[in-house]
Amino acid sequence: MKYCFGVDIGGTTVKIGLFTTEGELLEKWEIKTRTENHGEAILPDVAESLQNKMQEKNIRKSEVDGIGIGIPAPVMEDGVVQKTANLGWGYKEVTREMKELTGLPVAAGNDANMAALGEMWLGAGKGQKNMIMVTLGTGVGGGIIVNGKPLAGSHGAGGEIGHFCVNEEETETCGCGNTGCLEQYASATGISRLARRRLERDDSPSPLRGSEISAKAVFDALKEGDAVAKEIVEEFGSYLGHALAAIAVITDPSVIVIGGGVSKAGEILLEYVEKYFHEKAFFANQDTRFVLAQLGNDAGICGAAKLIL
Amino acid sequence: MKYCFGVDIGGTTVKIGLFTTEGELLEKWEIKTRTENHGEAILPDVAESLQNKMQEKNIRKSEVDGIGIGIPAPVMEDGVVQKTANLGWGYKEVTREMKELTGLPVAAGNDANMAALGEMWLGAGKGQKNMIMVTLGTGVGGGIIVNGKPLAGSHGAGGEIGHFCVNEEETETCGCGNTGCLEQYASATGISRLARRRLERDDSPSPLRGSEISAKAVFDALKEGDAVAKEIVEEFGSYLGHALAAIAVITDPSVIVIGGGVSKAGEILLEYVEKYFHEKAFFANQDTRFVLAQLGNDAGICGAAKLIL
Missing domain, CATH: 3.30.420.40 (ATPase, nucleotide binding domain)
Structure with missing residues (x-):
């Protein structure tokens, strides 16, 4: 069985889900979004939370296909954000930073687009x-x-x-x-x-x-x-x-x-x-x-x- | 050098172009669109014209990547047209028929979408x-x-x-x-x-x-x-x-x-x-x-x- 993570970063909490690659949501939890100091702790907090979960569940890196991240802002194709209204971030290379923090493949997109994609995968648009x-x-x-x-x-x-x-x-x-x-x-x-x-x-x-x-x-x-x-x-x-x-x-x-x-x-x-x-x-x-x-x-x-x- | 054909079917004429796969338009010509009898001759006419051109230019089938066709109607992803306003066609499996007529790979799309794609490839949207x-x-x-x-x-x-x-x-x-x-x-x-x-x-x-x-x-x-x-x-x-x-x-x-x-x-x-x-x-x-x-x-x-x- 292979796994992947879905991360939905909001202005007050970050929602995180552990999925099988077949689309079963195994577990979901939330952490606080720390927006102070231009939101510099947000991605490290997420990375830590994912690593803790992998340890807890005995999941090896090689079993994880990657991490997808939804962000409340426009996200360029290369995973770059220019500005966010409520995370404190200015220019931020989200996928690059998250890759460096976790050593896993990362993709990022706008949160509303992610919600649409989610409904298409597992919900009303199946x-x-x-x-x-x-x-x-x-x-x-x-x-x-x-x-x-x-x-x-x-x-x-x-x-x-x-x-x-x-x-x-x-x-x-x-x-x-x-x-x-x-x-x-x-x-x-x-x-x-x-x-x-x-x-x-x-x-x-x-x-x-x-x-x-x-x-x-x-x-x-x-x-x-x-x-x-x-x-x-x-x-x-x-x-x-x-x-x-x-x-x-x-x-x-x-x-x-x-x-x-x-x-x-x-x-x-x-x-x-x-x-x-x-x-x-x-x-x-x-x-x-x-x-x-x-x-x-x-x-x-x-x-x-x-x-x- | 590899080739491909671009075909633009209109209500009165069919425009055809012979391209290199790098995007050079080598030659273009037109044939009449015969819309009588539900437009049954249109695709055979195009196929014949392409085959004549290949013979004239000494181009072998193996040198042709395929044929793209633009059609003045909605075209489904599988190359099926349900109805056309001015070709005489009702339901027509355009890519399947053209493949059978020529033995070459075929793709079809709406003509306005094809014009946009053309401008992106070789024109104002390069x-x-x-x-x-x-x-x-x-x-x-x-x-x-x-x-x-x-x-x-x-x-x-x-x-x-x-x-x-x-x-x-x-x-x-x-x-x-x-x-x-x-x-x-x-x-x-x-x-x-x-x-x-x-x-x-x-x-x-x-x-x-x-x-x-x-x-x-x-x-x-x-x-x-x-x-x-x-x-x-x-x-x-x-x-x-x-x-x-x-x-x-x-x-x-x-x-x-x-x-x-x-x-x-x-x-x-x-x-x-x-x-x-x-x-x-x-x-x-x-x-x-x-x-x-x-x-x-x-x-x-x-x-x-x-x-x-």
Whole structure:
């Protein structure tokens, strides 16, 4: 039996998984992400944790195919990161450093792309080779799989679906500096913003009034039959569905996987997105399937592990 | 020296090129596309023409790496076409049939993707691995290169840039059945349509009045300093530039190549597209370069030849 490691580096914790090369997740654990001093301890901490695990499990170096690493930043093909928003790193040769620390083969990629790859390997996109994954969390992340491989692009910035422009009329600014990005409407915070705007427009009664507004509250109210919540979800669905139709005409996926905290709303979310997708999709893309992500927080370590295989 | 053939099948003629595997175009010629009887003669005609050329040049089968074929339709990865708009073909196993006819290795792809691959191999995208190519002709064609390979997608319908939605308010219908496709604004006919709409709006004087309106006439008037033509080209530039910014956030190209008849307007066209691209592009894509296509009508045979290598 051969092994590989999948590592998903986040701003507060690093998730690590030990896999067989056949795709069985044997064990997973977390360590703290120490971002102080430009995050200089992060990779050594990971290396140490992997070596401890190998010792504990009596796994020899020759039995490990390698280490895949997901990073919350654009990652160049050669495993170089130019800048990260929340790890403290500036320019960093991630794969080279990790190779030196462990003596094992290393590959690195963007964390959203790794999550997509993970869902393709072991989750909702199993058996598919052309896939779009959208992660609806605090922000909107994306990963695109083309012919079985993550679309990294020339700067490692491929598949930045959250910053796909969906509204040229928007006046509020997105975190990226542009206006009208998908993230401003389809993330958890985006849905709350749509809800607040809708509630301010008139006085129509809704259980959403008076309580704290969240994406979850909106979908809960929708499930209770609230008409105002339905309007908000229709608007969310039209932004996301139309954006996915436009992205599909470019990447021609067989399946679109929707994950992230917001997707916990369940199948009802897909309904509203699919309706608007079909309204705008090119005829060749009309048979694209929509599915909910299956791996949750494990998608990142799964995809990272797959990257090294 | 080893050889390969690039074949570009169009609705009226088939273009064929004989290449060295190093990328020298040794000879090119055309044969008629016989579309009658469901286009049953097309592939046998091509095979005969290739065999005649090999005989003429004293080229043995063992010296030919293979045949690449570009087809004006979606092409699946296994070289199967489901339907063509103007060759008469229904379901057709193109690579299998051509292999049987010639005894040589065969690969097939969509013609717009082949043109993009050709520009990457021998033209404006030389040395690049991530590229968008847009062909502005009667329609708008597109080809996307990801990590050196054409993005074919799950139905062979990847990179259909002409049917990327750029205007949700449009009421006129595109040839594909949708409304607001890029092709309705950025093709030669699209630019004429923008021009007619602009001229009808008021009486401002312009050399475009009274003469036949064409994309060429609009760009010629722009070069003469006509203010109305400038407004039309600004509108064209904003549709195409914003669309390319949105596509770039998905595919992260290092270079965008613009070709087709409309691109004969020259560098001035790039100026107007780039301006609007930068207005909307994600920060990571701001250094994407714009260049005019270099291979003209040869792009298709070049890319087809490259596909087999």
